Amino acid sequence: MIDVISMGEAMVVFNPDIKGPMKFVNGFQKNIGGAELNLAIGCSRLGLKTGFISRLGNDEFGKSIRTFARGEQVDTSELKLVKGYPTSVYFKEIMEDGNVQTFYYRDKSPTLTMKPEELNESYIKNARVLHITGIFPAIGGDNLNVMMESIRLAKKHGVKVSFDPNIRLKMWTKEEARKVLLDILPHVDILLAGDEEMDIIIGESNPKAIIEKTKEIGIPTIIVKRGEHGSAGYHQGQLIYADPVKATKVVDTVGAGDGFNAGFLYGYLHDWDLERSLHFANTIGSMVVSITGDNEGLPYYEDVQERLGEIEKVER
Numbered sequence: 057m058i059d060v061i062s063m064g065e066a067m068v069v070f071n072p073d074i075k076g077p078m079k080f081v082n083g084f085q086k087n088i089g090g091a092e093l094n095l096a097i098g099c100s101r102l103g104l105k106t107g108f109i110s111r112l113g114n115d116e117f118g119k120s121i122r123t124f125a126r127g128e129q130v131d132t133s134e135l136k137l138v139k140g141y142p143t144s145v146y147f148k149e150i151m152e153d154g155n156v157q158t159f160y161y162r163d164k165s166p167t168l169t170m171k172p173e174e175l176n177e178s179y180i181k182n183a184r185v186l187h188i189t190g191i192f193p194a195i196g197g198d199n200l201n202v203m204m205e206s207i208r209l210a211k212k213h214g215v216k217v218s219f220d221p222n223i224r225l226k227m228w229t230k231e232e233a234r235k236v237l238l239d240i241l242p243h244v245d246i247l248l249a250g251d252e253e254m255d256i257i258i259g260e261s262n263p264k265a266i267i268e269k270t271k272e273i274g275i276p277t278i279i280v281k282r283g284e285h286g287s288a289g290y291h292q293g294q295l296i297y298a299d300p301v302k303a304t305k306v307v308d309t310v311g312a313g314d315g316f317n318a319g320f321l322y323g324y325l326h327d328w329d330l331e332r333s334l335h336f337a338n339t340i341g342s343m344v345v346s347i348t349g350d351n352e353g354l355p356y357y358e359d360v361q362e363r364l365g366e367i368e369k370v371e372r
């Protein structure tokens with residue numbers, strides 16, 4: 057049995073050698089990113105069994121991402137390399153104040169070759185949680201149908217559907233995102249959303265209002281990520297606000313939400329109470345932002361324990 061399967065797009069990320077406007081950056085570090093793969097890696101580092109459903113180009117970048125995922129103990133049996141579609145890439149700009157902008161080159165995403173009828177039902181059936189995000193339908197083509205079919209299969213077999221809207225306005229408009237994401241919400245078991253994203257989808261950014269509205273839609277577990285204000289959550293009749301965890305320093309915020317999600321899912325799958333899960337997730341989010349890269353800062357379970365003061369840190 058796999059604890060968490062995620063489905064989405066992985067990319068090569070070019071992280072800038074220096075801070076400042078992209079047009080003046082000459083050197084980049086080649087790394088790997090993609091929200092859904094980051095999530096799988098985050099869960100894997102915490103000790104969960106994970107898998108990643110996707111397509112990559114049959115090229116050097118595709119092969120390096122697959123090797124990387126395997127090195128992180130993410131099952132890649134449903135990650136195929138396809139001809140004629142280059143692996144997507146994106147470049148990151150990091151300003152002095154930590155503000156990040158992304159420049160995507162993913163118009164011919166290999167995930168566009170996926171077909172709903174080609175999803176492996178027994179693979180999804182074998183998971184406890186299926187994690188999906190709003191990035192995948194924003195890519196276009198048949199991706200929304202593939203996602204809806206993955207949800208159908210998960211529901212058919214009692215697999216919990218975890219969903220992060222991850223709205224990327226460089227990929228679609230607010231109106232397009234709202235229309236599609238509103239249709240997905242009624243199928244979601246665990247919503248992991250940013251407060252500003254929920255403003256786009258349901259017109260509410262206040263956690264209590266978000267929770268009320270999404271409860272009416274029928275979502276049993278609702279988590280609202282509030283950035284520097286921490287997080288709020290609703291689960292099994294309990295509403296909790298969790299204080300933020302201060303990062304030692306902020307160098308790159310990309311991937312923090314995926315780290316948070318991994319932490320929350322870890323607590324969820326271990327039946328932790330809501331307060332513990334939210335604090336654990338906030339702690340991971342704060343750890344991710346202090347390291348450059350989309351998934352380099354995702355901690356191992358013992359790293360989080362050290363950060364929480366549960367075990368002693370031995371430095372030398």
Ligand code: KDG
Nearest residue numbers: 089090091191310311314350
């Ligand atoms: O959540 C982190 C992602 O934003 C990053 O890894 C790249 O998937 C990505 C995207 O679409 O921005």
